[in-house]
Amino acid sequence: MEAHDLKKLAAILSESDQYRVTEKYKKPEFYNTDDSSDKLIGVFLDIEATGLSCNKDKLIELGMVKFEYTQDGRIFSLLDEFSSYQDPNMPIPEVISKLTGITDDMVKGHQINENEVASYLEDVDIIIAHNAGFDRVFLEMTFPNIALKAWGCSMYDIDWKIEGISSHKLEYIAYKYNFFFKGHRAIVDCLAGIHILAQELLNSRQAVLKQLLVNALAVRFKLYANNSPYESKDLLKARGYKWSMNQNDKHRAWYIELTEDKVAEEINYLRSNIYGGSSINIPVEIFDAYSRFSGNDKQLLDPLKHQEKLEWFQSLCLG
Structure with a gap:
C-alpha cells in the first residue's frame, strides 16, 4: 500500500470514535522557523546502562541531540548528534540486551572520549533527560571532569x-501525543524527547519546554522531617512526603522538595500538625539547576551561594 493510501486510511479511522491512530516518529527538518529572538542551545541526553545502580552498573551507550530554543519554550532547529557505545568491561545482563538491543559484541572495545563529550557540551545552556536523576549520575560517574551545566x-x-x-514513561507520553517510536536506544529516545518538548501541554496549552524551563531553573528546598512522630507518617505521605531511600540522601527521614514560594506554608504546617512546637529543627538542602539531580558532592555548588536563603529558612523554623 502506498504512503498516500495509508494517510487516507489513517484519516478515515481517526474520524471514527472507534479507533485511535498514532504515527511513527519522523525526524522533522525544524519545529519553528528562524526569527530575531536570541537562541539558546539545549541538549537532550539519554544513557543506557547495564542496570540501575550507579555503584555497580556501567554506562554502555550515550546519546545526545542538540537543539535551538528560546526562553518562551519554542524549539527551532535540531542540531548535531553525539552517539557512542562504551565497553563496560562486564557482561551486559540478558534482560538489558533484550530491552535495548545492545549486546556485548556491539560495545566490545569501544571507549567514549571524555574530552569529546566535554567539547560537545561546551556551548550548551541546559541538559535535559527523561529521568535526570539516573542520567546525570551515570554521566558524572563515567566522566567526572565534565563542566557543571544546568539540568x-x-x-x-x-x-x-x-x-x-x-x-x-516516554513511550506513553509519546502515545498521548499521537506518535510512537522504538524506545531504549539513546539517540531515538533523545529525538522523541525533543519532539515531546516541542508540543503544547494537553490541558494548560503551555509549551511543554516552557514549563520544564520554569520548573528546572527554580531554586528548590529539600526539607527533611527528622524525628517526626511515627504516627504522623500517614499525614506526611498524604501531603506528598517520601521516605528517604536514596543512598546520597544525608538523612533517613520523610522529605519533600518544594519551590521557594511554598516553603513558609510548609514550615507552618510542620509546626502546627507534626511537631507541635513554636521552634522546630528541620534539616534542608537547597538546590538549583546546576546542583539538582547530582550524585556527586564535588559537583554541588558552593553552599555560600544560597547562604541568604538558608538564613531565611532557619528564621522560619525558629518562629
Missing part, C-alpha cells in the same frame, strides 16, 4: 498528571 528533567519538571497523562 532539567522531562519526567519530573512537567506536571504530566494534571495534563491528563497518567504515566511518566
Whole structure:
C-alpha cells in the first residue's frame, strides 16, 4: 500500500470514535522557523546502562541531540548528534540486551572520549533527560571532569498528571501525543524527547519546554522531617512526603522538595500538625539547576551561594 493510501486510511479511522491512530516518529527538518529572538542551545541526553545502580552498573551507550530554543519554550532547529557505545568491561545482563538491543559484541572495545563529550557540551545552556536523576549520575560517574551545566528533567519538571497523562514513561507520553517510536536506544529516545518538548501541554496549552524551563531553573528546598512522630507518617505521605531511600540522601527521614514560594506554608504546617512546637529543627538542602539531580558532592555548588536563603529558612523554623 502506498504512503498516500495509508494517510487516507489513517484519516478515515481517526474520524471514527472507534479507533485511535498514532504515527511513527519522523525526524522533522525544524519545529519553528528562524526569527530575531536570541537562541539558546539545549541538549537532550539519554544513557543506557547495564542496570540501575550507579555503584555497580556501567554506562554502555550515550546519546545526545542538540537543539535551538528560546526562553518562551519554542524549539527551532535540531542540531548535531553525539552517539557512542562504551565497553563496560562486564557482561551486559540478558534482560538489558533484550530491552535495548545492545549486546556485548556491539560495545566490545569501544571507549567514549571524555574530552569529546566535554567539547560537545561546551556551548550548551541546559541538559535535559527523561529521568535526570539516573542520567546525570551515570554521566558524572563515567566522566567526572565534565563542566557543571544546568539540568532539567522531562519526567519530573512537567506536571504530566494534571495534563491528563497518567504515566511518566516516554513511550506513553509519546502515545498521548499521537506518535510512537522504538524506545531504549539513546539517540531515538533523545529525538522523541525533543519532539515531546516541542508540543503544547494537553490541558494548560503551555509549551511543554516552557514549563520544564520554569520548573528546572527554580531554586528548590529539600526539607527533611527528622524525628517526626511515627504516627504522623500517614499525614506526611498524604501531603506528598517520601521516605528517604536514596543512598546520597544525608538523612533517613520523610522529605519533600518544594519551590521557594511554598516553603513558609510548609514550615507552618510542620509546626502546627507534626511537631507541635513554636521552634522546630528541620534539616534542608537547597538546590538549583546546576546542583539538582547530582550524585556527586564535588559537583554541588558552593553552599555560600544560597547562604541568604538558608538564613531565611532557619528564621522560619525558629518562629
